[in-house]
Amino acid sequence: MAQANDPTRGRWTSRSIGSRFQHQIFYWLIRWGGRQAAYLLLFPVVGWYVLFRRDVRARSYPYLRRRFPELKGWRLGWGAFKLSLALGKSLVDRAVVGILGPDAMKPKVVGREALLALAEENKGLILMVAHVGCWQGAMSALGFLKRPVSMLMQREAGDVDRHYFEHAGVECPYKIIDPRGFLGGTIEMLDVLKRGEILSVMGDRLLGEDKNGSDVQFLGGSVRMPFSAYKLAATTGAPIAVLLSYKTGPASYSLELFETIRVPRKRGKTDFASDVQQFANALERFCQQHPWQFFNFYDMWAPISEAPVDDNKE
Amino acid sequence: MDTKTKLKTILVEELNLEDVSPEEIADDEILFGEGLELDSLDAVELVVLVQKHFGVEIKDMEEGRPALQTITTLADFIDNKGAA
Numbered sequence A: 001m002a003q004a005n006d007p008t009r010g011r012w013t014s015r016s017i018g019s020r021f022q023h024q025i026f027y028w029l030i031r032w033g034g035r036q037a038a039y040l041l042l043f044p045v046v047g048w049y050v051l052f053r054r055d056v057r058a059r060s061y062p063y064l065r066r067r068f069p070e071l072k073g074w075r076l077g078w079g080a081f082k083l084s085l086a087l088g089k090s091l092v093d094r095a096v097v098g099i100l101g102p103d104a105m106k107p108k109v110v111g112r113e114a115l116l117a118l119a120e121e122n123k124g125l126i127l128m129v130a131h132v133g134c135w136q137g138a139m140s141a142l143g144f145l146k147r148p149v150s151m152l153m154q155r156e157a158g159d160v161d162r163h164y165f166e167h168a169g170v171e172c173p174y175k176i177i178d179p180r181g182f183l184g185g186t187i188e189m190l191d192v193l194k195r196g197e198i199l200s201v202m203g204d205r206l207l208g209e210d211k212n213g214s215d216v217q218f219l220g221g222s223v224r225m226p227f228s229a230y231k232l233a234a235t236t237g238a239p240i241a242v243l244l245s246y247k248t249g250p251a252s253y254s255l256e257l258f259e260t261i262r263v264p265r266k267r268g269k270t271d272f273a274s275d276v277q278q279f280a281n282a283l284e285r286f287c288q289q290h291p292w293q294f295f296n297f298y299d300m301w302a303p304i305s306e307a308p309v310d311d312n313k314e
Numbered sequence B: 001m002d003t004k005t006k007l008k009t010i011l012v013e014e015l016n017l018e019d020v021s022p023e024e025i026a027d028d029e030i031l032f033g034e035g036l037e038l039d040s041l042d043a044v045e046l047v048v049l050v051q052k053h054f055g056v057e058i059k060d061m062e063e064g065r066p067a068l069q070t071i072t073t074l075a076d077f078i079d080n081k082g083a084a
Helices: A020-052 A054-058 A061-067 A073-100 A112-119 A135-145 A162-168 A182-194 A229-234 A272-291 B003-014 B040-055 B060-067 B071-083
Strands: A106-110 A123-130 A150-152 A175-177 A198-202 A211-219 A222-228 A240-247 A252-261
Touching: A020 A054, A020 A073, A054 A073, A061 A073, A073 A211, A073 A240, A106 A112, A106 A135, A112 A123, A112 A135, A112 A240, A112 A252, A123 A135, A123 A229, A135 A150, A135 A198, A135 A252, A150 A182, A175 A182, A182 A198, A182 A229, A182 B040, A182 B060, A198 A229, A211 A272, A222 A272, A229 A240, A229 A272, A229 B040, A240 A272, A252 A272, B003 B040, B003 B071, B060 B071
Parallel strands: A106 A252, A123 A198, A123 A240, A150 A175, A150 A198
Antiparallel strands: A211 A222, A240 A252
8 A cells, every 4th residue: 555645745655555575465366366365365454554553544534534524433444444445456456457467457448539539639648647546557458549658657766566567577568757857857748748649647646846736626625736737738739638547346447538628828837727626626526426446645635834644533 | 149149038038037137147047946947847838939939849858958957058959959
């Protein structure tokens, strides 16, 4: 499970809670007994963390309190278990795709024709994804677009979580752009779009030293979401496809085009709040439809000047 | 107008730099982080402006990193590309 602190102060991390050895046990179980065997171990592992690690449990609360304000006491704790278990299953599924092959998971693309049409505009295409469903595994379903995909992705040195292609021992099918690189990777991202290729970015968290965030309304409160991708869209004319994944069965996922955002040409440091709000609205719709598949385990709503990480009140 | 002067004018006018005139910008002024304090989004705009005004494309990081340091490095890049 990935730890996450408040990104507005650059303190969240993709580093895992479990050790490399613990992850290896899950990978071994997948090889030996398939997905179900790994799921089975998830129950006691997640249960232990949620019962005995107050800090882990508390990371679910900011979202749960917004999405399910009626949850109090043990029901809130149960919600933390349910949400953490869903994340665990998502990580197992990602490993399953890599270890057992892409056929082990059946991703269905909802809005396939619309996505193809966007890609064929040849202005580049920005896929705006979020920490929901099985975003890593579901990305393996995008081969039909027949265009190179670059992903903006930040990985920590101590991150032992493997991406699905790392399990398979194959070369990464995507070009990774590090947001901590020169000028936040923006020149590389611009280049991807100018070539008419696909750029995948996370729309719900500020990465690296990115301070380009807009305050928007999400689940009844104000959160800060990044707007660099909207600037790229405005500059290149590339459409933004909000693409969110959700688990639909033990071995199936849907990857759905929730929204298409067209950002008009803007110059200078024009505020992109209305465009970011469009994304936030789509993400809120997702949370209403798939409430247990939203995986931001930190207080997105905390004021920037406060430290919200250990809000342990139940 | 030489490339450096034209660049400075574009920076001030099109990136809406406040409290600075083209004449006040030194040739060795650092563009990003310090100096002119441009940020990554300004870089996106600058790359587009360079293409629009000079017809020169900054294609990738290999080209972009050394070029996007100072007014001088960017002007040299534009001149070299333009001459090529």
